[in-house]
Amino acid sequence: MVRLLVSRLLQSLVALWGVTVLIFFVTRASGDPALLLVPPQATDAEVAEVRKDLGLDESYVVQYAKFLEGAVRLDFGDSYRNRRPAMDLVKERMPATLQLAVGAFVFAIVVAVPVGVLSAVRQGGWFDRFGKAVALLGQAMPSFWLGLLLILFFSVRLKWLPTGGRDGWDSYLLPTVTLSSYLIAVLVRLIRSSMLEVLRSEYVKFARLRGLSEYSVVMKHAFKNAAIPIVTVAALLFAAFLTGAVVTETVFSWPGIGRLAVSSILARDFPVVQAIVLLSATIYITTNFLVDLAYLWIDPRIRFS
Amino acid sequence: MTTAQPVMEIKHLTKHYATGSPWSLRKSRTVHAVDDVSFQLGTGETLGIVGESGCGKTTVSRVILGLVPPTDGQILFQGSDISRLSRRQRHDYRTEVQAVFQDPYGSLNPRMRVSDIILEPRTVQRRLGRREAKQLSGELLESVGLPGSMGTRFPHEFSGGQRQRLAIARALSVNPSVMVLDEPVSALDVSIRAQVINLLMDLQQERGLSYLLIAHDLAVVAHSSHRIGVMYLGKLVELGPSRDVVTHPLHPYTQLLLSAHPVPNPNVRPTPKQTNSELPSPINPPSGCRFRTRCPLAADVCAEREPEFRELEPTHWVACHMR
Amino acid sequence: MTDVEARPNVALEIDDLTTVFRSRHGVVRAVDGVSLEVRKGEMLGVVGESGSGKSMLCLSIMRLVPGPAGRIESGRVRLGGVDLLRLTEAEMRQYRGRRIAMILQDPLMSLNPVYSIGNQINESLRIVHPGAGAKERVQKAIELLRSVRIPEPKDRLKAFPHQLSGGMRQRVCAAIALSGPPELLLADEPTTALDVTTQAEFLRLLRDLRDDLGVSIVLVTHDLGIVAQNCDRVAVMYGGRIVEEAPVRRVYSGPRHPYTALLLRSVPSLETQTLGSRLIPVDGTPPDLSQLPSGCRFAPRCPLADARCHAEYPPITEIESDHHSACWKPGEVASLLEV
Numbered sequence: 001m002v003r004l005l006v007s008r009l010l011q012s013l014v015a016l017w018g019v020t021v022l023i024f025f026v027t028r029a030s031g032d033p034a035l036l037l038v039p040p041q042a043t044d045a046e047v048a049e050v051r052k053d054l055g056l057d058e059s060y061v062v063q064y065a066k067f068l069e070g071a072v073r074l075d076f077g078d079s080y081r082n083r084r085p086a087m088d089l090v091k092e093r094m095p096a097t098l099q100l101a102v103g104a105f106v107f108a109i110v111v112a113v114p115v116g117v118l119s120a121v122r123q124g125g126w127f128d129r130f131g132k133a134v135a136l137l138g139q140a141m142p143s144f145w146l147g148l149l150l151i152l153f154f155s156v157r158l159k160w161l162p163t164g165g166r167d168g169w170d171s172y173l174l175p176t177v178t179l180s181s182y183l184i185a186v187l188v189r190l191i192r193s194s195m196l197e198v199l200r201s202e203y204v205k206f207a208r209l210r211g212l213s214e215y216s217v218v219m220k221h222a223f224k225n226a227a228i229p230i231v232t233v234a235a236l237l238f239a240a241f242l243t244g245a246v247v248t249e250t251v252f253s254w255p256g257i258g259r260l261a262v263s264s265i266l267a268r269d270f271p272v273v274q275a276i277v278l279l280s281a282t283i284y285i286t287t288n289f290l291v292d293l294a295y296l297w298i299d300p301r302i303r304f305s
Numbered sequence: 306m307t308t309a310q311p312v313m314e315i316k317h318l319t320k321h322y323a324t325g326s327p328w329s330l331r332k333s334r335t336v337h338a339v340d341d342v343s344f345q346l347g348t349g350e351t352l353g354i355v356g357e358s359g360c361g362k363t364t365v366s367r368v369i370l371g372l373v374p375p376t377d378g379q380i381l382f383q384g385s386d387i388s389r390l391s392r393r394q395r396h397d398y399r400t401e402v403q404a405v406f407q408d409p410y411g412s413l414n415p416r417m418r419v420s421d422i423i424l425e426p427r428t429v430q431r432r433l434g435r436r437e438a439k440q441l442s443g444e445l446l447e448s449v450g451l452p453g454s455m456g457t458r459f460p461h462e463f464s465g466g467q468r469q470r471l472a473i474a475r476a477l478s479v480n481p482s483v484m485v486l487d488e489p490v491s492a493l494d495v496s497i498r499a500q501v502i503n504l505l506m507d508l509q510q511e512r513g514l515s516y517l518l519i520a521h522d523l524a525v526v527a528h529s530s531h532r533i534g535v536m537y538l539g540k541l542v543e544l545g546p547s548r549d550v551v552t553h554p555l556h557p558y559t560q561l562l563l564s565a566h567p568v569p570n571p572n573v574r575p576t577p578k579q580t581n582s583e584l585p586s587p588i589n590p591p592s593g594c595r596f597r598t599r600c601p602l603a604a605d606v607c608a609e610r611e612p613e614f615r616e617l618e619p620t621h622w623v624a625c626h627m628r
Numbered sequence: 629m630t631d632v633e634a635r636p637n638v639a640l641e642i643d644d645l646t647t648v649f650r651s652r653h654g655v656v657r658a659v660d661g662v663s664l665e666v667r668k669g670e671m672l673g674v675v676g677e678s679g680s681g682k683s684m685l686c687l688s689i690m691r692l693v694p695g696p697a698g699r700i701e702s703g704r705v706r707l708g709g710v711d712l713l714r715l716t717e718a719e720m721r722q723y724r725g726r727r728i729a730m731i732l733q734d735p736l737m738s739l740n741p742v743y744s745i746g747n748q749i750n751e752s753l754r755i756v757h758p759g760a761g762a763k764e765r766v767q768k769a770i771e772l773l774r775s776v777r778i779p780e781p782k783d784r785l786k787a788f789p790h791q792l793s794g795g796m797r798q799r800v801c802a803a804i805a806l807s808g809p810p811e812l813l814l815a816d817e818p819t820t821a822l823d824v825t826t827q828a829e830f831l832r833l834l835r836d837l838r839d840d841l842g843v844s845i846v847l848v849t850h851d852l853g854i855v856a857q858n859c860d861r862v863a864v865m866y867g868g869r870i871v872e873e874a875p876v877r878r879v880y881s882g883p884r885h886p887y888t889a890l891l892l893r894s895v896p897s898l899e900t901q902t903l904g905s906r907l908i909p910v911d912g913t914p915p916d917l918s919q920l921p922s923g924c925r926f927a928p929r930c931p932l933a934d935a936r937c938h939a940e941y942p943p944i945t946e947i948e949s950d951h952h953s954a955c956w957k958p959g960e961v962a963s964l965l966e967v
């Protein structure tokens with residue numbers, strides 16, 4: 001099993017390296033950054049000057065080596081727009097994104113697990129209908145719309161909560177609910193169907209036959225097995241939250257990574273874009289690794305193979 | 306029977322499993338699930354394997370199917386070592402050797418239509434057209450004695466015996482030459498058991514299939530196998546033609562096994578052979594002969610040396626010092 | 629709750645029990661008006677072909693018929709004078725595992741794959757021996773595994789189900805069911821994954837429980853050899869009903885229902901003259917439980933059937949003392965065995 005872990009770790013590193021190659025060449029291929037930095041009427045000599053400044057006159061191999069070396073030190077160069085290290089800009093935005101992502105994820109789990117489990121246990125009953133409605137609504141309703149509705153009601157109408165920004169605990173509520181709505185819907189649907197399947201299994205029947213309490217049958221015996229197919233989905237959606245929830249951030253003027261990414265892309269601010277892409281890739285790859293670990297922990301059939 | 310040319314040769318097969326938690330750094334103990342087992346499977350032959358629960362029968366079949374790697378030893382299929390096959394050859398091997406397991410409920414996906422289930426190994430090779438698939442599934446269903454029109458149904462609409470036929474049809478879909486049957490009839494009642502065994506024998510006649518048949522029901526094995534191999538605690542202890550093994554078993558374990566067969570007559574009570582209370586275990590197998598702790602014939606030599614597997618009578622092999 | 633006086637020598641009394649499934653093809657009557665008694669300290673064999681309702685009969689007694697498609701329609705199941713079908717779910721849970729235990733038919737899937745077997749045994753022991761401490765329970769778990777002849781039981785407690793062979797998993801389930809031990813054990817084909825010597829040991833354990841502790845046992849099996857060697861009485865099921873019920877010796881020496889006779893004939897034997905010959909199945913297909921004929925359910929496959937058999941269902945009657953059969957021609961059955 002140690003072998004398995006090591007090989008997964010190596011795979012992750014290789015994947016990460018692949019991402020750096022991809023970022024490097026894709027950004028080079030999408031146009032000459034120097035042209036963006038000089039005024040439109042600049043002469044060729046001025047352009048060449050800028051290129052030299054940025055190190056763009058050297059061969060691709062040398063450029064890549066420098067890029068990679070910088071990337072390892074988390075140095076992606078200065079932002080073209082405001083001449084500060086790109087990584088600093090990203091770091092400034094990180095706490096806001098992190099708080100929102102973790103908050104939304106925890107909220108989603110806290111809501112979705114009981115709703116999904118109870119829907120399955122009460123299959124066909126009124127609670128099940130409620131659960132199915134939650135799943136349907138959450139997936140069908142675009143989050144910008146839900147966000148706007150919430151703002152209209154709680155901020156404009158009732159004036160209980162701020163319409164946006166990030167100051168004070170009450171500014172967290174609406175963005176968290178909005179961001180988690182899709183995850184809640186997905187999880188409720190998955191947990192419900194996975195639980196239904198597990199509840200029909202022989203080992204759950206045997207657990208009931210042994211006289212175990214209903215709580216133990218459902219939460220100990222059924223839920224752990226039902227969680228197996230769900231872990232991956234939940235983790236990947238969490239990773240998506242971490243790398244920016246553009247729509248939610250925009251609706252609530254939330255100062256997170258997502259908005260930074262969009263504005264940087266629009267401005268062709270490559271150092272910042274590169275930093276964000278590499279950060280996202282790292283988050284995804286790390287998440288995948290953690291998912292593998294989670295499976296080792298949950299499923300002995302994998303642990304012992 | 307045609308044992309002339311073996312289709313499959315198992316040489317010194319050994320499989321050990323580690324026990325204990327994989328997180329801990331302490332050295333864990335080893336389960337000697339299969340230890341140095343060798344036999345051949347002839348073309349068109351049925352080789353029955355019987356033995357005590359936990360003696361390694363399923364492990365042998367899982368290694369042959371390539372589901373777990375052997376710790377040691379070789380498996381030759383048509384002369385070539387299956388651990389050295391190229392990607393292409395391995396693919397061929399996976400279609401040539403098919404499996405049917407004990408559990409007809411667990412092995413069929415409840416959400417797939419029967420026609421898709423039985424053509425699954427086939428479509429892994431190549432996508433089938435709609436018409437072609439329909440015709441093929443019809444033919445396969447009929448070859449196992451089910452109406453060809455049943456392809457549109459779901460597995461839960463079939464009885465246990467019918468499901469086991471579906472598993473057989475699925476295995477047949479790629480025209481295998483060897484079938485590994487791990488307790489294919491254990492879950493079935495006598496009548497359906499008879500139908501499935503008869504079906505397997507017919508298919509063997511028609512297609513020249515070779516079977517490795519693992520079963521607990523000695524009568525079933527005796528009726529359908531050409532040869533019988535008897536395993537005990539990871540070892541092959543006796544191997545010979547069915548009739549010989551059943552009528553004059555050479556190994557004391559085989560004798561014990563035969564005497565324990567429940568006779569369907571309440572007036573005939575088999576003399577119960579009292580077994581020793583000490584339980585031999587594959588984690589810590591007895592020295593020398595592994596059966597000695599329960600053997601009525603055991604002598605000192607049995608604890609000292611492992612008995613050699615030898616051909617005591619023509620084609621009838623046994624591993625016992627006392628013979 | 630005690631609606632009638634419990635009869636002294638009867639452990640379980642089933643009265644006119646009917647369990648149905650709603651399915652796409654109509655209503656399936658899996659158990660159809662079964663009446664049966666299990667006497668104290670006896671081993672009752674239940675045999676019958678696949679799909680005849682044996683498992684559903686047991687699950688109905690445990691009140692665990694798989695819903696929402698299946699449900700118990702009517703009847704009474706009395707244990708010590710208490711009708712189990714009228715208990716609340718919470719009351720019924722007090723019976724499960726403690727007073728009535730069941731071993732499920734599927735030996736490979738009955739244990740939860742993500743918990744060690746020690747964990748699962750311990751959990752049951754907490755229920756049946758609430759007073760025992762943790763150490764005591766481990767000791768008891770080891771004892772239980774040893775009683776079903778699992779070698780090195782202490783090591784095996786840490787094993788997960790996939791690390792055990794099929795037969796070992798089946799025996800672990802049995803050990804859990806026996807942990808009480810219960811008053812009544814419903815064993816649904818408990819030896820399908822066992823070789824004959826291990827099977828013999830296990831059946832001896834069941835006989836010992838019956839003889840020493842007076843446990844009443846219902847043994848569902850396909851193996852007529854097992855019934856002959858271990859049971860006191862036998863009930864034969866066909867198409868959701870009991871068609872014959874009698875002491876074991878009577879059934880084997882003189883069956884009074886044609887299905888029983890044909891079943892006996894299809895048992896393969898180890899006698900040398902028949903080795904290598906084809907096995908004899910009972911001809912024909914099992915009845916479709918959603919479209920039952922009005923007459924005898926076995927009539928379409930019965931060599932003795934005549935017009936009356938196809939038209940009228942033979943009720944189960946006591947044709948000799950303690951020998952019940954549902955056949956219009958019990959006297960002619962013996963002729964079927966002479967083939």
Ligand SMILES: Nc1ncnc2c1ncn2[C@@H]1O[C@H](COP(=O)(O)OP(=O)(O)OP(=O)(O)O)[C@@H](O)[C@H]1O
Pocket residue numbers: 322323324336337338356357358359360361362363364365587790791792793794795796821822823
């Ligand atoms: N994945 C595994 N990890 C550890 N031990 C295993 C594993 N699979 C099997 N074993 C052990 O190997 C031994 C042989 O098991 P195997 O399943 O081959 O027995 P079997 O002959 O098929 O028995 P049965 O008749 O009960 O099915 C057993 O002691 C079992 O506990």
Ligand SMILES: Nc1ncnc2c1ncn2[C@@H]1O[C@H](COP(=O)(O)OP(=O)(O)OP(=O)(O)O)[C@@H](O)[C@H]1O
Pocket residue numbers: 465494649650651656658676677678679680681682683684685694697698733917
């Ligand atoms: N979920 C279900 N939906 C519809 N019918 C069902 C369902 N479960 C069982 N049945 C039907 O109930 C009948 C009785 O099934 P049961 O499992 O009791 O048979 P059995 O006698 O135990 O057979 P076996 O020997 O194969 O285990 C069968 O005919 C089966 O088709």
Ligand SMILES: [Mg+2]
Pocket residue numbers: 362363364793794795
């Ligand atoms: Mg096995």
Ligand SMILES: [Mg+2]
Pocket residue numbers: 682683684733816
């Ligand atoms: Mg059953």
